[in-house]
Amino acid sequence: MDALRAVRSLGLASWCVGAGAIRNLVWDALSGHRQPSALSDVDVAFFDPVDLRGERDAELQRRLSERLPGLPWEVTNQAAVHLWFESYFGHAVAPLRSLEEAVGSWPEYATSVALWLDADDTIHVIAPHGLDDLFNMVVRRNPTRASEQNFRDRTAAKRYAERWPGVTIVPL
Numbered sequence: 001m002d003a004l005r006a007v008r009s010l011g012l013a014s015w016c017v018g019a020g021a022i023r024n025l026v027w028d029a030l031s032g033h034r035q036p037s038a039l040s041d042v043d044v045a046f047f048d049p050v051d052l053r054g055e056r057d058a059e060l061q062r063r064l065s066e067r068l069p070g071l072p073w074e075v076t077n078q079a080a081v082h083l084w085f086e087s088y089f090g091h092a093v094a095p096l097r098s099l100e101e102a103v104g105s106w107p108e109y110a111t112s113v114a115l116w117l118d119a120d121d122t123i124h125v126i127a128p129h130g131l132d133d134l135f136n137m138v139v140r141r142n143p144t145r146a147s148e149q150n151f152r153d154r155t156a157a158k159r160y161a162e163r164w165p166g167v168t169i170v171p172l
Contacts, residue, residue, distance in 0.1 A: 001117075001121075002068060003017055003021070003042055003068065003071060004017055004115060004116070004117040004123070005117065005121075006064055006067045006068050007044050007064065007116075007117075008116075008117050008119075009067065010060055010063060010064070012046045012048070012060075013046075013047075013048070014046060014047040014048070014098075014099045015044065015045065015046040015047075015099070015116055016044075016045050016046075016099060016103065016114035016115060016116040016126055017042060017043065017044055017045075017114060017115055017116070018043055018045060018103055018106070018111075018112075018113055018114025018115065018126070019043040019106055019111045019112075019113075019114070020039060020040065020041070020043065020111060021039055021041075021042045021043060022111075022113050022114065022115060022134075023110055023111050023113070023134060024036065024037040024039060026134055026135065027137055027163075027164045027167070028164075030135070030137060030164075030166065031137075031164045031165070031166060037163060039071075039072060040072065041072045041073065041074035042071045042072060042073050042074065043074050043076070043114075044060070044061075044064065044073060044074065044075040044076070045076055045078050045099060045102055045103065045114065046060075046075070046076075046077055046078065046099070047077065047078045047079050047096070047098060047099040047102065048077055048079055049079040051077070052077060052079060052080040052083065053080075054080070054084075056077065057075045057076055057077055057080075058075075060075045061073045061074065061075040078096050078099060078102035079095065079096060081093070081095075081096060081102065082094060082095040082096070085145075089145075089147075089150065090147075091147070093105075093145055099114075099126065100126055100128055101128075103126045103127075103128055104128030104129060104142075104144060105142070105144040105145045106142060106145075107141070107142055107145070107146040107150065107151065107154055108133070108139050108140055108141060108142055108146070108151070108154070109129040109130075109132075109133040109134075109138070109140045109142050110133040110134045110137070110138060110139060110140070112127065112128060112129050112142055113125065113126070113127045113131065113134050114126040114127075129142065136168070137164060137166050137167045137168065138167070138168050138169075138170060139155060139160050139167060139168070139169045139170065140170040141170070141172065148172050151172065152172070155169055
């Protein structure tokens with residue numbers, strides 16, 4: 001809740017916290033972990049097609065780090081992903097049209113889940129592919145943008161089955 005409130009305080013029109021931060025929280029609870037899994041980052045996604053400057057992402061990330069310095073923030077304007085995606089992942093992608101489309105393009109269905117908080121602290125869920133894979137601890141490639149090689153690399157790097165023994169990885 002602290003992370004959601006911190007991001008809400010930025011005053012962005014369209015935003016969420018998602019991916020591994022949500023997946024880890026759910027899978028830790030389902031696995032009975034007493035300590036939360038370490039997070040490589042807290043993904044903050046927002047959508048602003050008018051201001052695509054990377055400097056803005058960095059400024060928002062700096063503000064979040066000042067507010068909650070213990071979290072490894074990563075802030076990304078999803079409207080600008082197409083500008084750097086090819087140099088990072090090796091293939092070009094079309095511009096995204098909304099925050100929901102962005103969340104729906106994340107690498108696995110279980111991580112294509114995000115939350116945002118409205119003014120009265122009501123939590124809203126963005127889950128374009130549903131919540132079954134998240135709550136059933138299934139790692140399934142989302143073919144929208146994740147190549148088969150990217151999926152293999154992520155599965156190996158994330159060590160899903162080692163960290164959460166109840167995880168099922170759907171083979172390619």
